[in-house]
Amino acid sequence: MNDDVQILEAVERYILGEMNIQEKEYFEQLRRTNPEIDQLVVEHAIFLQQLTHFGERKSIKGLLHETHNHLINTGEIKDVMPKIRVLQQVNKYKKVFAMAASIAGLTALAISGLVAFLSPKSSPHEIALLKKEINAVKISQKQTQKEISSFKSIPSKPDAPGKFGGTGFLIDGKGYLVTSAHVISKADSIYIINNKGEYFKAKTMLVNDNTDIAILKIDDNRFVPVDHLPYGIRNGKAELGEQIFTLGFPRTEIVYNEGYLSAKTGFDGDTITYQIAISANPGNSGGPIFNHAGEVIGVLSGKQLTAEGVVFSSQSKNIFAALDSLKVDSSLYSLKVPTRSSVKGIDRVQQIKKIEDCIYNVMTY
Amino acid sequence: MTTDPFEKTLLKGLAENDRRATETIYKDNYPMVQSLIINNNGSVDDARDIFQEAMLVLYEKAKSEKFELSCQIKTYLYSVSRRLWLKRLQQLQKYSSEVEGFAEVVPVEDELELHEMKNMEFQVMEKAMMGLGEPCRSLLEAYYLQKRSMIEIAGNFGYTNADNAKNQKYKCLTRLKKLFFAQYKNQVI
Numbered sequence: 001m002n003d004d005v006q007i008l009e010a011v012e013r014y015i016l017g018e019m020n021i022q023e024k025e026y027f028e029q030l031r032r033t034n035p036e037i038d039q040l041v042v043e044h045a046i047f048l049q050q051l052t053h054f055g056e057r058k059s060i061k062g063l064l065h066e067t068h069n070h071l072i073n074t075g076e077i078k079d080v081m082p083k084i085r086v087l088q089q090v091n092k093y094k095k096v097f098a099m100a101a102s103i104a105g106l107t108a109l110a111i112s113g114l115v116a117f118l119s120p121k122s123s124p125h126e127i128a129l130l131k132k133e134i135n136a137v138k139i140s141q142k143q144t145q146k147e148i149s150s151f152k153s154i155p156s157k158p159d160a161p162g163k164f165g166g167t168g169f170l171i172d173g174k175g176y177l178v179t180s181a182h183v184i185s186k187a188d189s190i191y192i193i194n195n196k197g198e199y200f201k202a203k204t205m206l207v208n209d210n211t212d213i214a215i216l217k218i219d220d221n222r223f224v225p226v227d228h229l230p231y232g233i234r235n236g237k238a239e240l241g242e243q244i245f246t247l248g249f250p251r252t253e254i255v256y257n258e259g260y261l262s263a264k265t266g267f268d269g270d271t272i273t274y275q276i277a278i279s280a281n282p283g284n285s286g287g288p289i290f291n292h293a294g295e296v297i298g299v300l301s302g303k304q305l306t307a308e309g310v311v312f313s314s315q316s317k318n319i320f321a322a323l324d325s326l327k328v329d330s331s332l333y334s335l336k337v338p339t340r341s342s343v344k345g346i347d348r349v350q351q352i353k354k355i356e357d358c359i360y361n362v363m364t365y
Numbered sequence: 366m367t368t369d370p371f372e373k374t375l376l377k378g379l380a381e382n383d384r385r386a387t388e389t390i391y392k393d394n395y396p397m398v399q400s401l402i403i404n405n406n407g408s409v410d411d412a413r414d415i416f417q418e419a420m421l422v423l424y425e426k427a428k429s430e431k432f433e434l435s436c437q438i439k440t441y442l443y444s445v446s447r448r449l450w451l452k453r454l455q456q457l458q459k460y461s462s463e464v465e466g467f468a469e470v471v472p473v474e475d476e477l478e479l480h481e482m483k484n485m486e487f488q489v490m491e492k493a494m495m496g497l498g499e500p501c502r503s504l505l506e507a508y509y510l511q512k513r514s515m516i517e518i519a520g521n522f523g524y525t526n527a528d529n530a531k532n533q534k535y536k537c538l539t540r541l542k543k544l545f546f547a548q549y550k551n552q553v554i
Contacts (some may be wrong), residue, residue: 055510
């Protein structure tokens with residue numbers, strides 16, 4: 001026991017720098033040759049540091065407590081609810097408020113009386129005339145509107161319904177979309193439709209059949225750019241078992257589905273896709289796969305016909321790869337792809353409300 | 366970095382446990398935090414707890430070597446208090462994703478994580494101290510916290526000489542270390 005005390009004392013003096021040079025040299029020699037001593041030094045240093053922190057914290061806590069009580073006593077801070085204070089003031093100044101209110105009321109009455117008395121009286125005949133004129137303006141405006149709308153609707157809607165349909169989603173507010181390559185293969189022309197039923201013409205920027213990713217650009221000046229996309233595109237890998245959901249257009253109405261990530265690879269161990277368990281129908285292709293935080297982790301690609309409930313999704317990293325090759329090919333303005341989701345941590349219904357405007361039905365002819 | 370030399374002096378004072386500096390910071394900022402807490406379902410006691418916790422965070426920051434405050438003391442204390450209160454509300458299941466406020470906030474999440482770790486360490490040491498019993502606790506506090514000399518302690522605690530007191534101190538310290546590390550290793554790893 002006594003030995004232990006002596007060793008501990010030596011260790012403490014060493015840490016606190018209380019040893020003279022010979023002692024220190026001797027002790028360091030001991031420390032190098034004896035791992036137990038070394039361990040003790042390390043441990044004791046941590047402990048002393050913890051003890052110092054403990055002391056500091058205890059004293060500042062005490063000081064804060066004293067300060068609080070002191071300031072309450074001197075009245076420099078008040079320990080009462082401010083709401084109550086407001087009420088007290090209202091009571092105090094009740095009379096003043098009442099007087100001010102009645103003076104204001106009287107003044108208002110007097111002014112409105114004066115205005116009524118002094119303002120010129122217009123004849124009913126003049127009023128009737130004016131009304132007529134307004135009606136004339138209304139009619140002509142209606143006609144113009146009609147003309148505009150009929151003009152508008154002509155180029156915006158293709159003659160026949162589309163041959164193939166899929167889903168696409170914005171990756172840049174300026175009108176760049178991602179969809180599946182197979183959705184737009186063999187397409188003569190591409191139209192995208194938002195959930196309000198508006199048609200926009202789009203053109204293909206890039207197709208990668210290998211990763212089943214295509215990038216479209218809305219080529220229509222009626223499209224209003226979106227400032228900020230609510231979701232982000234995930235650059236890393238998704239986790240096994242992650243809860244996922246998708247929004248897509250298996251019919252003309254937007255449809256929500258949810259499921260989970262069932263494998264980090266796709267068909268036959270394919271590393272560019274994920275296997276997911278979600279109910280998907282033709283038309284869901286090209287739809288974004290979101291995780292719970294609203295980050296896009298993949299693009300829905302297809303399902304295995306020989307097995308039930310097996311769906312594949314191209315991984316989100318393929319989107320970044322596609323964008324990189326797009327940058328090499330052309331001197332496009334640099335796309336701003338969001339990587340942070342702003343719908344993290346909110347209720348699913350609210351998430352969808354924010355997201356759904358950025359999901360489009362893709363039609364090809 | 367807060368460039369205001371007055372604020373810098375205040376923070377330096379706080380780091381050195383200076384009473385006047387602490388008082389100044391306290392009275393200039395407490396009312397704002399109190400009204401924040403009370404307007405968001407809190408009581409006066411909650412306000413005191415939260416504000417003192419925020420002061421602790423500021424204290425730790427002021428004490429750290431690479432100390433750098435990128436905003437005014439006022440903004441910092443407000444941000445920390447707001448964050449702490451939000452967390453408290455979540456723990457009480459009075460969940461709300463927003464605390465309504467009126468002042469500017471800065472992100473403080475990283476610092477609060479560090480602060481929480483320090484809180485945990487403090488509690489471990491406090492528990493170990495409580496488990497130690499008397500006279501060991503007072504003896505160690507006198508030496509390590511109040512930094513009294515061994516001779517003074519020997520007189521106060523009735524030891525015949527400083528060496529005896531020192532022996533006793535090391536025995537107590539060994540026990541405290543055992544208690545501390547039994548907990549500390551469990552919690553930290």
